[in-house]
Amino acid sequence: MNVSISLPAPHGNRRDPPGDLAIWFFILAELLVFGVFFLAYAFARTHDVELFNASQLELDRTSGFINTMLLISGSYFVVLAVDRIRHGHPRACTRLLIAAMACGAAFLVLKLVEFSGKIEAGINMSTNTFYMFYLGLGFFHFMHVVLGMVILGAVTHKAWRGGYHATDYAGVETGAAYWHMVDLVWIVLFPLIYLLN
Numbered sequence: 001m002n003v004s005i006s007l008p009a010p011h012g013n014r015r016d017p018p019g020d021l022a023i024w025f026f027i028l029a030e031l032l033v034f035g036v037f038f039l040a041y042a043f044a045r046t047h048d049v050e051l052f053n054a055s056q057l058e059l060d061r062t063s064g065f066i067n068t069m070l071l072i073s074g075s076y077f078v079v080l081a082v083d084r085i086r087h088g089h090p091r092a093c094t095r096l097l098i099a100a101m102a103c104g105a106a107f108l109v110l111k112l113v114e115f116s117g118k119i120e121a122g123i124n125m126s127t128n129t130f131y132m133f134y135l136g137l138g139f140f141h142f143m144h145v146v147l148g149m150v151i152l153g154a155v156t157h158k159a160w161r162g163g164y165h166a167t168d169y170a171g172v173e174t175g176a177a178y179w180h181m182v183d184l185v186w187i188v189l190f191p192l193i194y195l196l197n
Contacts, residue, residue, distance in 0.1 A: 055130035074103030088166035
């Protein structure tokens with residue numbers, strides 16, 4: 001008896017990893033930098049646990065949680081955008097990318113409110129070691145969200161003008177890969193800075 005198994009063909013010109021290979025080298029370099037910062041934070045924390053715990057309690061965890069939900073929602077919209085362009089729906093892809101950028105913009109606004117509250121309270125990077133990491137890592141990630149929105153904005157503009165279609169959407173995947181990296185870093189950063197004690 002001869003049994004043949006037919007696997008579904010990949011949609012379009014599927015590549016692994018998705019998107020442009022250069023973005024993956026960039027992402028790996030960025031993750032390495034964040035990883036060094038996270039290790040430095042963990043090392044510093046072990047030398048002054050009480051200070052870190054006390055300072056951590058002064059943070060707005062609700063704001064941090066809302067920002068986490070915003071970035072996760074943005075990533076969800078990006079996943080849907082990639083799916084829509086793979087199926088030849090550039091307008092739907094565009095709308096979903098705009099929704100992802102709206103989530104990113106809301107994140108930035110909320111983060112600015114959080115930062116300004118600390119600055120108005122007289123807190124800066126020299127206040128103590130915890131706040132040095134909180135403000136430094138927070139601002140570093142903030143700038144990555146800004147860059148992610150710029151990248152998604154360029155991808156959205158090209159998608160709106162019909163620059164991507166079901167057989168050529170590597171640019172959308174490239175933008176999505178970077179955005180997911182930004183989201184992943186925050187998912188580590190939020191519990192590390194706001195929750196763990």
